[in-house]
Amino acid sequence: MSVVLRLDRLTKDFPVGLFGWNTQRALDEVSFELSRGEVFGLLGPNGAGKTTTLKLIIGLLRPTSGHVTVFGGLPGDRAARAALGFLPEHPVFYDHLTAEELLAYFAGLCGISGADRTRRVAQVLDDVGLGDVRRRPMRQYSKGMLQRVGLAQALINEPALVILDEPMSGLDPIGRREVRELILKLRDASRTVLFSSHILSDAETLCSRVAILARGRLMASGAVGDLTAGKVGGWEVIGANLSPAAVAALQARTTRATRIAHGRYTFELREGERPEPFIAAMTGLGGALVSASPTRATLEDVFVEQVS
Ligand SMILES: Nc1ncnc2c1ncn2[C@@H]1O[C@H](COP(=O)(O)OP(=O)(O)O)[C@@H](O)[C@H]1O
Ligand SMILES: [Mg+2]
Numbered sequence: 001m002s003v004v005l006r007l008d009r010l011t012k013d014f015p016v017g018l019f020g021w022n023t024q025r026a027l028d029e030v031s032f033e034l035s036r037g038e039v040f041g042l043l044g045p046n047g048a049g050k051t052t053t054l055k056l057i058i059g060l061l062r063p064t065s066g067h068v069t070v071f072g073g074l075p076g077d078r079a080a081r082a083a084l085g086f087l088p089e090h091p092v093f094y095d096h097l098t099a100e101e102l103l104a105y106f107a108g109l110c111g112i113s114g115a116d117r118t119r120r121v122a123q124v125l126d127d128v129g130l131g132d133v134r135r136r137p138m139r140q141y142s143k144g145m146l147q148r149v150g151l152a153q154a155l156i157n158e159p160a161l162v163i164l165d166e167p168m169s170g171l172d173p174i175g176r177r178e179v180r181e182l183i184l185k186l187r188d189a190s191r192t193v194l195f196s197s198h199i200l201s202d203a204e205t206l207c208s209r210v211a212i213l214a215r216g217r218l219m220a221s222g223a224v225g226d227l228t229a230g231k232v233g234g235w236e237v238i239g240a241n242l243s244p245a246a247v248a249a250l251q252a253r254t255t256r257a258t259r260i261a262h263g264r265y266t267f268e269l270r271e272g273e274r275p276e277p278f279i280a281a282m283t284g285l286g287g288a289l290v291s292a293s294p295t296r297a298t299l300e301d302v303f304v305e306q307v308s
Helices: 050-058 078-082 099-109 114-127 143-155 173-188 200-206 224-228 244-251 275-284 299-307
Strands: 003-016 022-035 039-043 065-070 084-087 161-165 192-197 209-214 217-223 235-240 254-261 264-269 288-294
Touching: 003 050, 003 192, 022 050, 022 065, 022 192, 022 209, 039 050, 039 173, 039 200, 050 065, 050 084, 050 161, 050 192, 078 084, 084 143, 099 114, 099 143, 114 143, 143 161, 143 173, 173 192, 173 200, 192 200, 200 299, 209 224, 209 299, 217 224, 217 299, 224 299, 235 275, 244 254, 244 264, 244 275, 264 275, 275 288
Parallel strands: 022 217, 039 192, 039 209, 084 161, 161 192
Antiparallel strands: 003 022, 003 065, 209 217, 235 264, 235 288, 254 264
């Protein structure tokens, strides 16, 4: 598989203090690479260094040490820029324009003109679901719609590598689902997508691989399945025929008990606890076992373990 992007011991210090005499390390020797067609998630809590990483990749910042290679060249090279689309974390647009006018402007900046431009603008606005409102001034748009304008802007030059900084943040569940579907469409069209997020469930459903950053360091990276494999999940036991007294006694041994129906409950056992003694206690109290199943460790478990 061809490597689209490579980070090699990438480090960034920012000057801090009144005269900038001191420095703060925002990124510390971070290395990873992306192959063509991957959807890659850059995860981490606020201040972890995600935005700094993305800015170094697109050439908005220069590394203190280490290297970024985009399509074999330096970030900011003409060839790299032409192949790259970027959605900033908080895009701001001149909102007296319509989405169509704004996109036509960006298309022009990318050297797209004439009939090509008209066709491309219409296509990309349709792709992000703004086709119907493209002639309305953007001051009438919701936050989710503005986020989609930002996405359209990132996609106007049909980039081979799409970089999105927190594309789901501030969106409602429907908006998030739409962005997820758009990312999957990009993947199906063989684009490479790198996005940052602190919403782990989105990353879990979308990404082939992820990297977890904390305090500027790469804590873990790899396929989601590999990162979660071998982690201890808990057990979930479902019981029936349970009296209120039995539920109360059993509940004390669990992290959560949820009522499903009359006398029927789901119990989540504490991490690392085997289900057999719990089941014995339950049957001893007159309950009947319906099922017992291990719960899979999630990306969230890995994340919490790595960043805390
Ligand atoms: N221009 C800057 N000047 C000084 N410090 C910065 C600058 N940009 C980011 N930082 C610091 O670098 C660290 C990483 O920030 P950032 O990359 O924005 O994190 P994230 O996107 O993961 O929330 C933070 O401690 C932040 O305060
Ligand atoms: Mg950020």
